[in-house]
Amino acid sequence: MKVAIIPARGGSKRIPRKNIRPFAGKPIIAHSIAAALDSGCFDRVIVSTDDPEIAAVAREWGAETPFVRPPELSDDHTGTNAVVKHALRWLADQGTPASHACCIYATAPFVQAGYLREGLASLLARGRGYAFSVTSFPFPIQRAVRINAEGSVEAIWPENIFRRSQDLEEAFHDAGQFYWGTAEAFLGDEVVFSPASVPVVLPRHLVQDIDTFEDWRRAELMFRVIQEESASGHA
Template sequence: MNLAIIPARGGSKRIPGKNAKLFAGKPLIAYSIEAALGSGNFDKVIVSTDSQEVADIAISYGADVPFMRPESLSGDYVGTGPVTKHAIEYCIQHFFEPTYCCCIYATAPFLTANFLSEGFQALKADPQKCFAFSATSFAFPIQRALRLEGTGVMPMYPEFINKRSQDLTEAYHDAGQFYWGQTAAFLQNKPMFCGHSTPVVLPRHLVQDIDTKEDWQRAELMYKAYVMEQANV
């Protein structure tokens, strides 16, 4: 049996009420809930929140909110690891013991059911893997990054600054959409970004952090363009 956990606290410093705020006509969290339910991979989709407003929205879109997140797990500096582990332990105590779990960010409007399914299949395909997570490539070679120094600039990696892009190893980063894992791996606090994890590589145009107002505006423009493109396919 499989469990989806969507962490979605009510507080947000840079974008107040971010998880409940309307994004292209729907609450932001609704996109993650719909992708999880649409994938058909989960026996239960839980939203972990400390906000009654977020809880009401989550329930209206078909997710379960079986508990309100404790205050000790609702602060600005609490990571998703402890929140995910708390939800898993609650599920084991009250419902069932999942074989696989997936932490899905509430701020992932580009997430699709297909990518969630791809991550699940990648995890199941290799018993040696503990996790499968969304990733994407950097748009520019990170080896040729610059840093500001005084009124000028200096290369971060001088040995690579004159290299051709095609001669440099392509770099990837966490896409911040989903993290599939064996239940035991989550409960044992195993690290995510190492050899026992496999990436599900997403196209860059379907990845956008939403941490600032500028991020939000950019994401909405990208989303609307993507929807229009899909409508014309």
């Protein structure tokens, strides 16, 4: 069995009620649920939450909420892997163990069904523990600068400042959308950011972290443009 697990606790502080806040006409979590359902990859789409209102919204948009996430896994310090492991263990205890799981973030409105399918295909074809979304940095990280204690600028890697950007290695970062993995990898705490993983490369215009209200506004503007381009046939 393949299962989508969408973590969505109720205690978001920087953006209150973040997981069900309206985004482009519907609760933001609904976008993640829709992508999971549309992908055709999953036998079950489960939202892991401690919050009754989030659970009700998740069910309204087609997901299951078969358990209540325990309080010890619902604070600011709980990692994603702990939430996925709890869901996988719950499924096994019910006699319905999963072979593969995909953690999809609740605040990832740009996640697309096609990339979820690509992630599963890569995971199966490459025989790795994980496959997750990444995107490239728009500027060479080797030429990054820092602001030091005196308020001045200094190069983090001075040896790269005068090198041509095309001569520097392209670098990628976690896109913060989804993490496919075998149940064995999740339950065994294999490290995601390691050779145990294969990448699913996303274009930068489909990636936006949403941690602040400024992030939220930027994401809404990006989403609107993408929808307009798609409607006009230019996407």
